[in-house]
Amino acid sequence: MSELMSLGENFYVFKSSYWELNSGIMHNEEECVLIDPGYSPDELGEIDDFLKEQGGPPGQSYLIYTHSDFDHIVGGQQFPLAKEIAQENFLRCFQGEQFQYLEEADKERGITRLDFRFPVPEVTFKDSLEISLKNETLALFAAPGHTRDSLFVVLKNRGVLLSGDTLSDQEFPFIHYNAQHYKETLQLAGSLLEQYDINFLVPGHGNWTGKKEEMKKRVEQDIDYLDNLMVNIREYYCQGLATAEIHSVLREVRYKGDYIGEVLMPEHTKNIEKVIQEIGDNL
Secondary structure, X not given: OOEEEEOOOOEEEEEOOOOOEEEEEEEOOOEEEEEOXXXXXXXXXXXXXXXXXXXXXXXXXXXXXXXXXXXXXXXXXXXXXXXXXXXXXXXXXXXXXXXHHHHHHHXXXXXXXXXXXXXXXXXXXXXXXXXXXXXOEEEEEXXXXXXXXOEEEEEOOOOEEEOXXXXXXXXXXXXXXXXXXXXXXXXXXHHHHHXXXXXXXXXXXXXXXXXXXXXXXXXXXXXXXXXXXXXXXXXXXXXXXXXXXXXXHHOOOEEOOEEOOOOOHHXXXXXXXXXXHHHHHOO
């Protein structure tokens, strides 16, 4: 079941029944900002209905993609009048791969999706972008690591950080781009928590939190996971261990003090391969 939760005045989080995907909705009579609306056509219809109940999308509307993964971009066509915004590497993502993932996911879940169009954002930025609205200021920051085009969204007046596929309470970092950049992005997140006195952290998947200690803990635990991988792989690589041996040893790496279960082990294995490649390329 999808859920709609209010996190303060005119700001809502819509949680999809698929992968606990969180969509951000900031709406009033003059402005509307949507972040990663998804996922199924029925759920996108629910978001559209909600906006209409609130008086309809106003003339000034923005649609922000935290990155180009298929589950975060499927809602674009539902809101054709919104100005689409993304980090500049969004324009260089592997569209064919995401089309394939979307097709497989929809088929597995019995979802019929007509004439999907890959978004072409009107506004992109390299490092950061600030958008001043009447009742809010949006601060967007490049946050590479999970993907090359990942970004953070800060609602400065409300003290909200939407972190895309970073800082989830339900999964360790999935390194689809670069481990070192991911660590630097986590350090950026730690700085943003302080700089903007963040009241709510909303990840792309999982549970949002309004507890500052929980926010800091997520940053620290994810950095610790990446450090364990990078330090150990560098050491084993320099010792001359074969890739298979490194994989065998690092299957035992813990996250939040626990062993990584079989469900998430494939992603952990991909992370090991990614870091081995990075370490090898830089030695």
